[in-house]
Amino acid sequence: MGKIIAVVNQKGGVGKTTTTINLGASLALEDKKILIVDFDQQANATISLGITREDVKYDIVDVLSTEILEKAIMKTTVRNLEIIPASIKLASLEEVLPKTSDRIYTLDSNLKKIKEQYDYILIDCPPSLGLIVDNALYASDSVIIPVECSFYAYDALTQMVQKIDEVQKNKPIDIEGILLTKLDNRNTFGYKIIEKVEFMFPNKTFKTIITSSSHIQEAPMHGKTVIQFSFNSRGSKEYRELANEILNK
Numbered sequence: 001m002g003k004i005i006a007v008v009n010q011k012g013g014v015g016k017t018t019t020t021i022n023l024g025a026s027l028a029l030e031d032k033k034i035l036i037v038d039f040d041q042q043a044n045a046t047i048s049l050g051i052t053r054e055d056v057k058y059d060i061v062d063v064l065s066t067e068i069l070e071k072a073i074m075k076t077t078v079r080n081l082e083i084i085p086a087s088i089k090l091a092s093l094e095e096v097l098p099k100t101s102d103r104i105y106t107l108d109s110n111l112k113k114i115k116e117q118y119d120y121i122l123i124d125c126p127p128s129l130g131l132i133v134d135n136a137l138y139a140s141d142s143v144i145i146p147v148e149c150s151f152y153a154y155d156a157l158t159q160m161v162q163k164i165d166e167v168q169k170n171k172p173i174d175i176e177g178i179l180l181t182k183l184d185n186r187n188t189f190g191y192k193i194i195e196k197v198e199f200m201f202p203n204k205t206f207k208t209i210i211t212s213s214s215h216i217q218e219a220p221m222h223g224k225t226v227i228q229f230s231f232n233s234r235g236s237k238e239y240r241e242l243a244n245e246i247l248n249k
């Protein structure tokens with residue numbers, strides 16, 4: 001019980017945050033208890049779940065630097081889905097963490113205290129490979145790597161997988177799956193990327209593919225997941241399928 005999954009890719013704009021919130025909402029719908037950790041100073045996951053900057057009293061930096069863990073956990077409008085919000089304070093994480101080599105285990109030691117209260121903890125990572133992502137990887141049992149069906153995405157994926165291999169030398173961590181996102185199905189190019197990724201990582205690529213959808217894009221503007229915003233839309237269906245693929249593994 002209690003699995004921690006980091007949603008990572010050092011490439012920006014590939015669908016990490018979109019996947020974190022919509023997969024989180026889909027798992028919550030299946031009666032799983034979910035915590036999202038917003039680990040990006042952009043705070044996109046926090047804002048997409050309808051939480052404003054003014055609503056946030058304590059954020060993930062307070063969790064990592066003080067003893068206020070439980071106080072930072074906020075409810076969302078999705079039943080079974082809670083979040084530890086982020087703020088711009090994450091930009092100064094380097095200064096807040098201890099200077100010792102175990103600083104990469106700060107998130108890990110905090111999440112261990114609450115892991116058993118949740119079925120899944122999803123960590124929304126920033127587009128980088130620095131201290132924040134190290135903290136996320138050392139706290140996680142597995143990773144989901146969203147990959148946009150575009151030309152540059154492929155190169156970034158190879159680097160990301162190398163990074164996971166490095167971490168694996170120090171602690172066990174699985175690739176939960178590579179998730180192809182933002183497929184434009186009017187254009188054959190995206191399918192070529194899918195073929196390449198499935199060929200390179202045949203057992204690691206999710207069967208579910210997330211197509212490009214205006215509902216997915218618009219939902220955060222209303223502070224909602226696509227599941228709440230448009231339950232029957234294709235984007236909502238795809239994220240619910242992804243949740244089932246993960247649950248039925």
Ligand SMILES: Nc1ncnc2c1ncn2[C@@H]1O[C@H](COP(=O)(O)OP(=O)(O)OP(=O)(O)O)[C@@H](O)[C@H]1O
Pocket residue numbers: 011012013014015016017018019040042044125126127181182183210211212213214216217218235
């Ligand atoms: N399936 C999709 N269809 C249409 N738009 C999408 C889809 N997935 C994500 N987007 C849009 O693409 C943009 C980037 O998505 P998102 O913020 O989830 O990526 P990210 O990897 O978290 O980015 P960053 O690296 O900046 O954190 C957003 O505007 C989002 O609404």
Ligand SMILES: [Mg+2]
Pocket residue numbers: 016017018040044124125126
């Ligand atoms: Mg993001």
